[in-house]
Amino acid sequence: KPVAWGYEGDIGPCNWHKYFPKxxxxxxxxxxxxxxxxxxxxSFKPLRIHYxxxxxxxxxxxxxxxxxxxxxxxCNLSGGPLEDKYRLLQFHCHxxxxxxxxxxxxxxxxxxxxxxxxxxxxxDKFKSADEAIEKxxxxxxxxxxxxxxxxHRGWNHVLSHFKDIKKVQGTSTVNEDFNPKCLLPENQTxxxxxxxxxxxxxxxxSVRFIIFKEVVEVSSEQLAQFRSLCVCSSRxxxxxxxxxxxxxxxxxxxxxxxxxxxxxx
Ligand SMILES: COc1ccc(C[C@H]2SC(=S)NC2=O)c(OC)c1
Ligand SMILES: [Zn+2]
Numbered sequence: 001k002p003v004a005w006g007y008e009g010d011i012g013p014c015n016w017h018k019y020f021p022k023x024x025x026x027x028x029x030x031x032x033x034x035x036x037x038x039x040x041x042x043s044f045k046p047l048r049i050h051y052x053x054x055x056x057x058x059x060x061x062x063x064x065x066x067x068x069x070x071x072x073x074x075c076n077l078s079g080g081p082l083e084d085k086y087r088l089l090q091f092h093c094h095x096x097x098x099x100x101x102x103x104x105x106x107x108x109x110x111x112x113x114x115x116x117x118x119x120x121x122x123x124d125k126f127k128s129a130d131e132a133i134e135k136x137x138x139x140x141x142x143x144x145x146x147x148x149x150x151x152h153r154g155w156n157h158v159l160s161h162f163k164d165i166k167k168v169q170g171t172s173t174v175n176e177d178f179n180p181k182c183l184l185p186e187n188q189t190x191x192x193x194x195x196x197x198x199x200x201x202x203x204x205x206s207v208r209f210i211i212f213k214e215v216v217e218v219s220s221e222q223l224a225q226f227r228s229l230c231v232c233s234s235r236x237x238x239x240x241x242x243x244x245x246x247x248x249x250x251x252x253x254x255x256x257x258x259x260x261x262x263x264x265x
Pocket of ligand 1: 065092117119133139141197198199200201202207
């Protein structure tokens, strides 16, 4: 029987380690990026992000976030700090109850309104994503910070399906010609990178994070649409209101001597 976990109360992040022991490990995520302590690494090759846009994908509300699962073997990531080729598995976001919080990683203590995770698995070393998520170097997550600003047209292709996934376990098939690359910042050469973990249970220490320095803007109205998702299926709170999915970010974890590398000086 899967153990329930969440972002508040007894099942919140402070107690994850009781049922998910890796949550108490030495290379956990997210972390604060102290830009005065990052180390420039001139050895990184250019990042190679090749996504096709003819992939059929499905959007689900899994009760912790919305998840766009991608099943195209044409969406690959390599180069940069990576030794192997990785395939896009899914993308999702973390966000707050207002525009002042929501990202998982922070930069010099600053928290952004949301954070996009494009999750990839190592197809050179492993036979399946399920195997890769538990293994060192198994997962690579392209990460972009999001702040409130001008409207982002690309995000509307995803948000237009949210009415179908408002309830938990709601799912919607996305067939339109959508390339998730449009969700990334223009500057894809300046990023930080470090070795961490899944930011939700089971918190496997299998993740190489690649975090773009340039922040993506979406409108406040688009951010509000993230918050329209519900956590409960039909259960109404005592107030009769739906409980909305917000503040689905894990607190900052100890760096434990890890060094965050920078692709730029
Ligand atoms: C059981 O395997 C899992 C569980 C959860 C996630 C998503 C987490 S990991 C991350 S970074 N952000 C998230 O919300 C996985 O992603 C590969 C894999
Ligand atoms: Zn995530």
